[in-house]
Amino acid sequence: MGAPDFEFRADLLDQSNEIVLVLDPDTGEIVYGNATAMDVLGYDEEDLLGTSITTVTGFDDVESWAEHLPQDEDADHRGENEFVRSDGERIPVEASVSRTTRDGEDYIVVLVRDITERKERESELRRQKERFEQLFETAGTIMVVLDEEGFIERINDRGSKRLGYERGELVGEHWFETVVPDDVEPEVQSIFEGITTGERGGVDGHTNYVETKDGTRRFVQWHNTPIHEGDEVVGILSSGIDITERKRNEDELERYESFVKSAKDVILSIDDDGFFSYVSPASNSVLGYDPDDLRGTSALDYVHPEEKSEAESGLRSTVDGDGDDVTREFRFQRSDGTWIWVEAICTGCRGGGSDDVGIAILRDITERKEYERELAHQRDALEVLNEVVRHDIRNQLQLVTAYAGMLEGDLEGENQEYAATIRESGQNAIEVTRTARDLAATMIADERVASISLRHAVESPLEQVRSAYSDAVFVVDGAIPDVAVAADEMLESVFRNLLQNAVQHNDKAVPRVEISATVDDVATVHVADNGPGVREDMKDDVFGAGETGLKSDSTGLGLYLVNTLVDRYGGTVHVRDNDPDGAIFDIELPLAE
Template identity: 45%
Template sequence: QDAPATALVVVAAPESGMEWAHHERILDALPVGSFRTRLGDGVLLGVNDELVAFADAPSKAALRGRPATEFYATPAAREEIVATLRADGVVTETELELETLAGNTVWGTLTAVTVTHDGTTVVDGAIRDVTERRQLETELRQRARRFRRMFKHHSAPMLLIDPDSGGIQNANDAAAAFYGYSVSELTGMTVTDLNTLPSGALDTHRGQAEEGERNHFVFEHELADGERRTVEIHSSPIELDTDTVLFSIVVDVTERADYEARLETQRDNLDVLNQVLRHDIRNDLQLVLAYADMLAGELDGEHADYIERVLESADHAVELTKTARDIADVMLTDPDADHVMSLRATLEAELAEVRSSFPSAAVTVDGSIPDVTVHGNNMLDSVFRNLLKNAIQHNDQDSPDVTVSADCTDDNTATIHVADNGPGVPDAQKDAIFGKGETGLDSDGTGMGLYLVDTLVDSVGGRVTVSDNDPTGAVFSVTLRTGP
């Protein structure tokens, strides 16, 4: 941008004389304001279109004959420019605060030379508008001042880190209090003096933060007294004083990390206990079933009814261990494990299994199952399995009749209905039956299956309800979000 000013001076100083108009067409094409003034009184002799716009003037005529002193924000600035021109004959890229005819404050950089002809000295010059740049610089300086005030007085430990070397360029008072070093001591250290990770690994993490690939880290930091604390670091690159630094906020999460570690250990222990108990219980139940089967062929009458009841109870207990396993899996499932899966394939697989396990029950599909994907997880099959078995096992009819239907709606959901001809669910218990351990009216079950259904459906953003079937029975409806 220096080139236009230099070119202007060359063009504006013809050897043939002092005529400005001869070069006005050339000067009007320049992207900078051009002018000629008398050195003595500063009266404007000529201007180009760009200077007219810069000065908020209606025309060139409105500027000609005006003293240049009107446009200087301070008289001292003009006097300094004149003194330099008298002494050196030239000023180069001198930044000035100016005022336009409309009273607006603007900034420009002035380049000018003196030319003497027939005993008269004039000044040919060019002025470039740098108002926006100055405003931006002022705004950046103000932001930097506000940031530094916030940085120093904030209650959270904060560090400014050189992304290349890892050197700590600045630290606030909270960081000094947390680490046990003074601010001046911290600014003479690098992050490797605090972090227990090897320097090579830290270099990689700093690179990720600088590139914006990652801004959240969990480290172990060592304090001045040798104590080690688990910290979360939130680090992002910012521009400060024309340099890029990593602005890092330090959060002490030692207690939380210890608590989470204890929970993880407890969860693992409970998982092992659950597996062991289910394994041992099922082994004992297998013995009960085996001996009961042998006795069933030897007894008749009332005793045969007793053995049949034993077999039913043992089978139910085996199902309970499976449900307990599913509930444990739900509790250990990652909340982010939600993904889309085929509704038709999942439901048809469970229908086939239930028909095989309960040949005396009539399990039919009303219409067709929509070929859509729904939001679920790897345990969605347990939802349909429990509802289908519940409709058969808790049915008081000699021939359980179960009808499955499904439909999609305009609100991006699919609803699956499982209707039975059993005793139904009283209105007073329609909400309670999904609670943990609720058995429902006159039921020999534990209610864990419906609790599992409600928990699984809720975990993927769905809902399950129960209503009356016509003329008798209940309809369980599961609504799921359709994919993707």
Template identity: 35%
Template sequence: MSNRGQVLCVEGKAQSGMATALAAAADFEVRSASTVAAALERLSERSADCVVSGADLPDGDGFDLFDAVRTVDPDVPVVLHPAAGSEALAAEAVRSGVTDYVPGDAGSDRLAARVTAAVEGSRTAGLNRGPAQVVDLVRSVQSKLVRARTPDAVDRGVCEALVGADPYVFAWIGDHDEASGKVVPRASAGIEIGYLDDIAVRADDGELAEGPTGQAVRTHELQVVQSIPSEPGYEPWRGDATERRYRSSAAIPLVHEGTLYGVLNVYADRTGAFDPAETALLGDLGDNIAQALHRVRLRERYEAQYRDLFEEAPVMIVLTDDSPTGPVVKDCNRRFAAKIGWTREELQGRPVADLYTDAAATKLLEEGGYERALAGEFVTAERTLRTRTGEVLETLLQATPRRNAEGEIVGTHALYVDMTERKRARQVIDQAEAMEASMDGMAILDGDEYVYANRAHADIYGYDSPEALVGSSWRINYDDAGIEQFESSVLPSVEAGAEWRGEATGVRADGSRFPQELSLSPLSDGRYICVVRDITERHRYEERLERQRDNLEILNQVVRHDIRNDLQVVLGYAESIRRFVEDERLDHVEQVVRNARDAVEITETAGDVAEVMLTADTETAPVGIRRPLIDQIEESRAAYADAVVTTEGSIPDATVRADDMLGSVFRNLLTNAIEHNDAAVCEVTVAARRTDDRITVRIADNGPGIPDERKEAIFEEGEAGLDGGTGLGLYLVETLVDRYGGDIRVEDNHPTGAVFAVEFPIVE
């Protein structure tokens, strides 16, 4: 076994290659696993000095793995290394008790350093700080960072957490004042006794800038002094430091994305306290502290911006708190207070319903307005407020849920717009909605004239730019008949407030005409929106479909009548000359009879398929299933005298939703069962069984059967039959069964053959 140290790396879903990178960055023997189960199996085969895990595993997450590993080895260090970290995940890691947490963007070198620290910390437990103490320190600092809401809370929390852990006795955080060059303390904790009052630290130049703090500010790198009593560069502060039992120190720059957020100084009561593991720990803590400071300062900036927006917003804003009797005013902006006539202090804590008229208060409390706002389902609605002097103020209200820092809904945000401003806002909104809704040409008309047209509208009518239409009458785009239609029947209804949609014939700038789909929507100010779409291609497509339908009907007539009738004549003559032919010539006649009969069947099936295509839009209706099934059984017996077609039990009656093509389903299934049968005696059995809501018809034969790999394909269009047939009949069957809302499947018959089972839903 290697003496380099054993690390088990459990790679997450998005962390392929994590083990390879870790092995390259550190002197470890690295094994890998990809699941919780595989990791436990590896540990049962050989113990590890450290386990490194991603956060997202196929059979769990990093915390599931941590719990499982602890049951196998309570002392092995576990480092959580998610692909994408977050404050919430870091906080959960702290709470769960993992040995260390390394964000995914930290890099393999940082991960290697933290794993090395975890391994060395485990091996040297009791020499410096036990693993549990390291965990406690990290957890304490992370907890302070997660909870902090201000920079001061971050500073104080970090300093207090550090001096609560051995061997640190003092910690302080300072700001670099670029103007003066000084490093100015802003927070501290521990054994200080006036230390920060007695010393001076700089970061620009001179003797006071050569200590660890000044160098950390300039280089943005962690600086360590392992022996304050003997370090030459510590001379300006040595006396004050040793008097307070400071024996070693570290200066950690708090840097995030290149920005210095301060410098953290920690002091230990013994020399040599900052070994590589301790240095790596402090470096990572420095990164986390800088990120936390960045976060809270960003939040303070956003909150200040929000406050400015809140105060200076051109609408009235009220923040409410939830209470058992309804919403109460928590705060409001100056505009709301001025409009309603109360001071902000007088409004705070006042029930919102007291500021409404009786009708508006009913909508708020009794008709669910407030509940909808809390649920995020409130839509813009009119609400009437009552001012301090009793005047009525008509407003437009929009309300949304208001949450606290923990994400809990504690009240609402309510925005009120004075109705005198509504008309102007509504016009803007209407125009924006028209622009949004327009898929093709969009225009706004004031009376007869264009006041706006988009590019698509100009293109449809053949103009180079929308400006060519603005100021012109809409009449330039229509002939006399179109103008008369709009003036007599369309515009009067639009002017009365109704919306009109329909088709018309437009006239382009070059005089050509084209069919169009048009909508006219009135606006509140008397103008109206015109949306137009060129439907020339759609008309051509519809005409082409109509021609194809006519051609199909002609072809259907030819196939079902002319060709089928001629084939019936051929079949009749062939059957009549059987008795006059002997020897091998009789086989030729029989072949003619078989082929003619097949051709007749094909024309019948092709005609049915054409009929189905022509009636694709025909609605189905309730149809009894017993009569069509019995008719087709009898016709099969007459057409195929050599086949034995029997029924199993009686055929129950049931009503299904179908049409007059229902019999074609059974005819094609019976024909398929007989004609594709190679048994000495063809036997076909028909059975039907009814349940409460379905009826199933089963047609079984003793033929060659259908291989499993063909059972689905035989119903597809153009799929040839097993003996080379067209397969058209089974395609027709599947098409009709699907139209009727049924289902068809193929099963094996025993000892040989196939069973076609057709199910239909029963209707009243």
């Protein structure tokens, strides 16, 4: 069979980007090939024409090739195959095989398209898909694919486990209804809708809480990417990093920074050389320095020379890392040159990735120091007063009462009454000095509470007062319990003053005082008298300094001392009405441990 006459359309075929081959259906030889065929297959026209189709298709023989030929002109076989170039290289092609008749002769027309680039793209897409699958499943983050309505299409194993579910429990469920807490849903929904509607692209770095199957909240940072089909967004790929611990640490750091910045005390960090590496904003108000002015300077540069040695020892203990808190008090020079007293509490803090070796808190204690000095002056003055009361005034009053007693025995009538009044007033004055002495001792003494026998603290002053007031009747109702109470030796002064008060303020011809005591969780002592009692409007004020009672020259120091001492012991004292007359003082004292 000769070559067909295709010259009438040769120009058109040569311009085609597809390979055009015309075959003899009986022999399978190529009788025509266009320019694209020559170029792609690497043949000259002389070499290509007359070559068997099996040479360029890779079929073993013509018979196997013939099996793929259409049987009539209306049939058209299409498929993908490989063609072999003249140099042996195989190229993927898409071929269409059909029959045609020319001048009464049958021919096979093969139209071939080189699909190398398409195959490479498909191969690259497959590789990308495989990489995506691998990354999706092995990523150390939560990976989830949502459709445009928010239903979960895919989620990786790590993501489902992080949320506390099996993967099958999540796929097909609605993301917002399953894992997004109600209080954050509006915010997350807004982002989701913005991406799915195309109003915004991907959203990177957004954070929100998710809720696990057991109700635990985890804080996740998301990277959201829209999934497109053409121009349409059909879903979202979200990658989430669980930053719950980081969020907790950041919140704690923010709270700490807020505390440091708002603290009224100055908070400092100290490096290994004893220099300030951090200074809190309170340095402006407390020390008069901007934090930047102090940072990088030595702590000892601001300490008063008289306290520098003590401050240096504390700083050295902190820098050397002894481990214990170190407290020092010293004068610190402000920016204006004035000195203030500060209390510095230093704590070692080596490690943690920082060069700091210690943290110090500086508190302005200038007012406290001034108050302590004032108290010291008052204590010195009270000690002098106590000595004067105990010796000078008391000795003079004892002489007055002694001489008045001598005159009382020698005088008669009105003069004898005057002498008796002088003697009684002197005795009362002696009791006042004793109370003043006890009060001064109370204010001077250490406030530490010891353990004292209640029975001795009651019976000892009872015998003294009974001897001093022979015209009064003192009755003990039952035995005073022999228990130890939390008090000190001044407890005797409490009961002595109460017993004296019961007699001195009594308006009966024969004053009667009854003492009783009980023990439960506390020890309670009752001192009852038959005097005029205490007015209702005076019961809250009777223990104030300077309060006076019926026909009494007392200054009221006695009951004030009683209240002061009992309060120091952690107890209480109250007054109530006696029946039918008088008052009852109830004293509650804690038991000694």
